[in-house]
Amino acid sequence: MVTEREEDYLKVVQELLDEKGYVRVKDVSKSLDVSPSSVTEMFQRMDDSGYINYEKYGGVTLTDSGKEIARSTKEKYGVIRDFLQILGVDEKMADEDACKIEHVLTPETLKTLTKFAEFINKNKKSPVWLDHFRYYYETGQYIGENSMTSDQCPVHGKKKQS
Amino acid sequence: MVTEREEDYLKVVQELLDEKGYVRVKDVSKSLDVSPSSVTEMFQRMDDSGYINYEKYGGVTLTDSGKEIARSTKEKYGVIRDFLQILGVDEKMADEDACKIEHVLTPETLKTLTKFAEFINKNKKSPVWLDHFRYYYETGQYIGENSMTSDQCPVHGKKKQS
DNA sequence: TTGTGAAATTAGTTGCATATAATAATTATA
DNA sequence: TATAATTATTATATGCAACTAATTTCACAA
Structure with a gap:
């Protein structure tokens, strides 16, 4: 099973790929505010687990399962952030909270928040x-x-x- | 700084104290679904950190700071659970999510949820x-x-x- | 082509949270 | 009270996620 932290890594890797087309250890290290060696180590773990394709000193790509996790994590994040902002939580805090909560919500609750945001936004x-x-x-x-x-x-x- | 897991332990210790007046390793082990040895170890850590008073084979009480953490954790839990139930999330799920989210919300967001529940309930x-x-x-x-x-x-x- | 500097990796350590197995202490019972 | 049963503790090990320091690789300029 994927850990919360792996979800974080997968999310930023996907984001960096979208932004720049490739991913350096340095960038992930910056994004997540961890040391480069931590990134390397996590890359190795995630390669073993089959979430990314990683080769030393080389590029990183997401496997299908990695992509799916990145996608769904980001989707959850968006739902929660929107939801909180509707209630009036300011952007910065909504962001911060969404990054934490995205990992732990049951599908049921997520659906409720999704529907709620729809209900308002439509x-x-x-x-x-x-x-x-x-x-x-x-x-x-x-x-x-x-x-x-x-x-x-x-x-x-x-x-x-x- | 207190960890999420320590918050969990403090919360159940306080609950058991409220319920039965005393706390056994066994009960905490049951409540949190961890082995007794894990509880003992955590008790030692939390004693060192000054959240509980613990003596081997003896009783456990919360220090002032431990009490405060237990109280505030439980309060957060209540706010979140109520909030989710208002939105229509069923009790079981609301409970489960609240137990996770209670550890990670910013005070700002917590205030918003609190006010929202008040707004509905009054x-x-x-x-x-x-x-x-x-x-x-x-x-x-x-x-x-x-x-x-x-x-x-x-x-x-x-x-x-x- | 070779040397240098930036980037990445490995080696070794730490802290948290857990587990199992073995041992010790406490409590209950015969 | 002695023994059995329950409960708790230590010893040891594992996995995750991070760190610092030392080393290696790579890409680019001289």
């Missing part, structure tokens, strides 16, 4: 309740009749007419 | 849009004028009056 304008949530997030107060506890409307500060 | 009845989302999840179709693409209402299959 509408041109973002739904009212989402604005309401953002408002709640900022102020702790509700907008809308259902949930008003005072007769003071938080939107424009005027009395509601009852 | 209302007695679940908001309409959430039903709409659940409906979308099941059928792939939208309920509500904003997003209707046909004139067939997905709720009762009758024509909308225009």
